[in-house]
Amino acid sequence: MSNDLIRVGITVGDINGVGLEVIIKTLQDTKVYENSIPIIYGSSKAVSFHKKEAVQIEEFNFLAVKNAEEAKPKKINVINCWKEEVKIILGEKNANGGKYALLSLEAATKDLKEGKIDVLVTAPINKDCVREAGFEFAGHTEYLAHMNNQEDVLMFMIAGDLRVGVVTGHVPLKDVPSLITEEAVEKKLRMMLDSLRKDFLIPKPRIAVLGLNPHAGDRGTIGQEELEIINPVISKLRDEGELIYGSYSADGFFGSSNVKIFDAILSMYHDQGLTGFKSISFDEGVNYTAGLPIVRTSPDHGTAYDIAGKNRASERSFRNAYFLACDVHRRRMRYDELHKNPLEKQTTKK
Structure with a gap:
């Protein structure tokens, strides 16, 4: 053979x-x-x-x-x-x-x-x-x-240059907020960075991070997770030289041209990321298990x-x-x- x-x-x-x-x-x-x-x-x-x-x-x-x-x-x-x-x-x-x-x-x-x-x-x-x-x-x-x-992997949805990962996967929606921690968001981002470099040969990946709440919390008026958990992780990785941006409002993000300028998108929960992904990719998307x-x-x-x-x-x-x-x-x-x-x-x- x-x-x-x-x-x-x-x-x-x-x-x-x-x-x-x-x-x-x-x-x-x-x-x-x-x-x-x-x-x-x-x-x-x-x-x-x-x-x-x-x-x-x-x-x-x-x-x-x-x-x-x-x-x-x-x-x-x-x-x-x-x-x-x-x-x-x-x-x-x-x-x-x-x-x-x-x-x-x-x-x-x-x-x-x-x-x-x-x-x-x-x-x-x-x-x-x-x-x-x-x-x-x-x-x-x-x-x-x-x-x-x-212990952990990254559900990574792929359709050409569109790549969407999730922090939380197959869990009830009511449990999602308690699972969005700095450790969890950072771990998924590092897995995503590693996969983009090794599995897709992108040496300097650009990643967009979505917020948990509508309008990404709207500066704390619709939730604190962005200010207290998600944004600090983004800042930490940016200080290390990584090209991580956000947090973005999911509805506005998937409906804009922003989708095309990033190598990957990290969403906070399953349907947040996959609804946008499937709307764009129709029946051509692939579920890849990174990590x-x-x-x-x-x-x-x-x-x-x-x-x-x-x-x-x-x-x-x-x-x-x-x-x-x-x-x-x-x-x-x-x-x-x-x-x-x-x-x-x-x-x-x-």
Whole structure:
């Protein structure tokens, strides 16, 4: 197997949703095979079912392999993570959707951790279904942080040059204010800076920080978090020479040209950042988990039960997630090469 080809592990997500539909549509793009080897963690029968029932195409050939080491270039490789017959009911939220999504995820993350694949692209899961199957995490992001012994990661939404991160993720809105601390905001900003440099090769990133309250607190009349927590962190990092600006009012910011002049935006909570992001990126955005030693991406949509099996799901977000995972992998290798210790370079040449 060529060392130049990136081994991309793909989880199937909820088998009753649109995951396999967008996977199949993505893998019809011949550009996929120029620099990577796709490896689907799921079931040959499940892939065949979606090919026939959801995508309704004849020409989609794949190779069943026992493990990632057997994966072949220029082929769609499928690892069978279960052998039993499974009843797939497209568009239905049920226990099977969670059980088999979890089997796929566990097999792929195990191989990722062992270096058998280079990057991971995850299709959407339904949180209720996987919780019923024994999943103890709020989502993929939290699970991968746990698997990699990371206390914290950054949910980073990407659509071309638009990059939006969040301080708080999958938590109830009523809990957000207590979680906005100087430590939390600073930690997420440093993760964002690190990711922009290593994963996107931006040496001097410009970051905009959104306020928590409407109108960014309006100088303290609509809340104190900006004055007491967020702005002091911005000042601290600016004193270190970082190009951090804010805090900005979220509504005005996403509706202005400011979006285009920054390399990334840090929002305080999930819907604050993602509402603006999805309004701009439509169905092309990618969810990237920054702050991990591994590379993982996913589309920015869910299981979409309402259109599952109707051949209406757009693969653009999943395709972008696939190519972004490969791009980040290459950039990290490039970054490591550029920042390698000169003495180490000399030793390597010998």
